[in-house]
Amino acid sequence: MEAAVRTNRLRKEFRGTVALEGLDLVVPAGSVFGYLGPNGAGKTTTIRLLTGLLRPTSGNAEILGLDVARRPDEVQRRLGYLPGRFVAYADLTGHDYLRYLASLRGGVEWTDVEHLAERFDLDLSRRIGQLSHGNQQKVGLVQAFMHRPELLVLDEPTSGLDPIMQAEFLTLVTEVSRGGATVFLSSHILSEVEAVADTVAILREGRLVRTATIPELRAQVVRRRDLTFTREVPVEVLRASAQVSEVRVHDRTAHLVLTGSADALVRAVAPYGVENIETHEADLTEVFLRYYTDETQGDDQREKQEEPWPVA
């Protein structure tokens, strides 16, 4: 598999603080890769290592087949990079600033800049210092995309954007990805990652805790139903059901984890007098948050700790 980004036991320590430990990442060329983790997990540190702005304590990173520490200039020329805190020259207009960057970089079609500014409803004639945070962020986005890079490394790109602009950004990511570019996207917003990413990596306390495709994570979403019966819970029927993987009983209510069809289950238990069905639709957020908080415990222990009802 061709990798746009590959890291090998990448490690970064800041005077006694280990920000990143033994990171082995492979980002397939042409993919949209979501990079997630709670505050302080090491996402920005990773991105600064990938873009050659920091030197690793040990290990290495390759971008588009180039060793970043050895060839930072070439890496930076070929990337599109949006830093987490985008700062530009406040006294320049968006137009003059982007012209300046385009002349430094070379290979920029000015019509691409104009189209991007139009898409993001960005007024290039205003001084950057007078723009709102969200509009400054748009200048950052335009400079990251304007030279049609093969790889985009974006640190919290939708920070400050309103929902319409967030949606526009996601459309742009999808378009460049269809065009063959790779997008490495760090984010706190799970829904946007879910909407565009093929693969996500979850980082916690400087370590990678999971890399998975969105369908793999979706398969972990637990569907729960609480069925209350008019008389005693038909425990054996529920346990024998192919639709159910877990049964806990409290009084006349069965708390279930569904693995199959809810309709089939309801038909199977209808003769036993179902009084009420409550649905708890979990979403991907629940899966992500499990990795953010206590992944080290593993699923078995978690189940035991969360057991508020007697197990049938």
Ligand SMILES: Nc1ncnc2c1ncn2[C@@H]1O[C@H](COP(=O)(O)OP(=O)(O)OP(=O)(O)O)[C@@H](O)[C@H]1O
């Ligand atoms: N220049 C630095 N000097 C000292 N410690 C640093 C430095 N940069 C980052 N750190 C530490 O490294 C760890 C990871 O920080 P990093 O900014 O990479 O996290 P993050 O995942 O990007 O967080 P956030 O989501 O809050 O932006 C933190 O403990 C942070 O305090």
